[in-house]
Amino acid sequence: MKVLIVVAALLLAVVPSAIAADYGWNLSGSATDPWVNMGEVVAGEPFQLYLWLACSPHDGMAAAEFSLVHTYVNGGFTPLHGALNAGNSTDLLLAIGGCPVGPVLVGVWSLIDFVAEGGQACLGPSPGGLNATVDCDPIDPQPRENAVVGHGTNGVYPCQFGGIEHCVGTGRGGLTWGETKALYR
Numbered sequence: 001m002k003v004l005i006v007v008a009a010l011l012l013a014v015v016p017s018a019i020a021a022d023y024g025w026n027l028s029g030s031a032t033d034p035w036v037n038m039g040e041v042v043a044g045e046p047f048q049l050y051l052w053l054a055c056s057p058h059d060g061m062a063a064a065e066f067s068l069v070h071t072y073v074n075g076g077f078t079p080l081h082g083a084l085n086a087g088n089s090t091d092l093l094l095a096i097g098g099c100p101v102g103p104v105l106v107g108v109w110s111l112i113d114f115v116a117e118g119g120q121a122c123l124g125p126s127p128g129g130l131n132a133t134v135d136c137d138p139i140d141p142q143p144r145e146n147a148v149v150g151h152g153t154n155g156v157y158p159c160q161f162g163g164i165e166h167c168v169g170t171g172r173g174g175l176t177w178g179e180t181k182a183l184y185r
Contacts, residue, residue, distance in 0.1 A: 022056070022057060022133070022135075022144035022145055022146075022147075023053065023055070023056050023061060023064070023132075023133035023144055023145070023146050023147065024053070024054040024055040024056070024102070024146075024147045024148075024149075024162075025051070025052065025053060025054060025064075025066075025123055025133075025146050025147070025148050025149075026051075026052040026054045026148075026149045027049055027050070027051060027052075027121050027122070027123070027148075027149070027150045027151035027158070028049070028050045028052055028151065029047070029048070029049065029050070029151060030050060031048070031050050031105060031108070034050075034052035034054045034102075034103045034105075035054075035149075037149050037150065037151050037152065037158040038151070038152050038153070038156075038157070038158060039151070039152075039153055040153065040154055041113045041116050041119075041153045041154060042116055043113065043114060043115055043116035044112065044113075044114055044116075045112070046075060046110050046111065046112050047110075047111055047112070047113070047153075048108050048109065048110060048111075049108065049109045049111055049121055049151055050105060050107075050108050050109075051077075051105070051106045051107040051108065051109070052102070052103055052104070052105055052106065053100060053101075053102040053103065053104050053106055053133075054102050054103050054149075055101070055102045055103065056100075056101045056102050056133070056135075059099055059101075059135060059136040059137065060098070060099030060100050060101045060135070060136045061096060061099065061100060061101075061102075061133045061134065061135065061136065062095065062096070062099060062134045062135065062136045062141055063093070063094060063095045063096070063133070063134040064092070064093075064094045064132065064133040064134065064146070065087075065092065065093050065094070065126045065128065065130040065131075065132060065143075066092060066123045066124065066125065066126055066130065066131040066132070066146060067090055067091045067092065067123070067124050067125065067126045067127070067131075068089075068090050068091075068092070068109065068121060068122075068123065068124075069121070069122045069123070069124040070111065070119070070120065070121035070122070071113070071119035071120055071121070072111040072112060072113050072119055072121065073111065073112040073113075073114065074089050074090055074109060074110075074111060075089075075109070075110035075111060075112060076089045076109070076110050077089040077090075077092065077107055077108070077109050078107055078108050078109075078110075079094065079106065079107045080105055080106060080107050080108060081096075081100075081104060081105055081106065082096055082097055082098065083095070083096040083106045083107055084096070085107070087126075089109070091126050091127055092107075092126075093126070094106065094107075099136035109121075113153060113154075116153075116154055117154065118152070118153055118154035118155050118156035119152070119153050119154070119156060120150060120151070120152045120153070120156050120157075120158065120159060121150050121151045122148060122150035122151075122158070122159035123146065123148045123150065130143065131145070131146050131148075132144060132145060132146055133146055145162060146162060147161065147162025147163050148160065148161055148162055
């Protein structure tokens with residue numbers, strides 16, 4: 001019996017750190033599928049990278065703050081579907097009405113890779129140190145940690161952190177089953 005109590009106590013101590021981040025954000029090469037996290041680009045030709053709120057377990061999102069960390073030339077960010085950006089094309093400070101829960105397309109970057117040797121884009125902390133989404137709690141809205149799957153080009157794997165696998169619904173476009181499994185090891 002004492003062993004079970006110790007095991008239960010250890011599980012309770014471990015579970016909070018093992019829980020996935022609250023909000024899942026994806027960078028996708030598709031305006032219709034948030035899970036296209038790899039693609040090919042041609043040197044010097046612009047390409048679009050789409051920002052998706054992939055999932056949200058807390059009554060939706062009201063705002064978000066993070067930065068685009070990338071190896072490309074940034075040609076600008078355009079918010080979509082009612083989102084507003086009070087930041088710039090790299091350091092986003094987003095607000096959106098209606099508390100969407102995802103998946104929802106929030107915006108699009110126009111990027112250029114001048115060498116096309118393969119690159120990566122990811123979401124990281126803003127200059128203020130935040131990589132978070134504010135929930136839609138009407139009484140006490142709170143910033144919550146973001147989970148992220150980035151985008152890789154020309155054979156470079158996308159970044160991934162924060163346990164976004166909790167909102168993977170349809171698999172990962174552009175990767176084989178073996179490549180997908182390897183991302184979670």
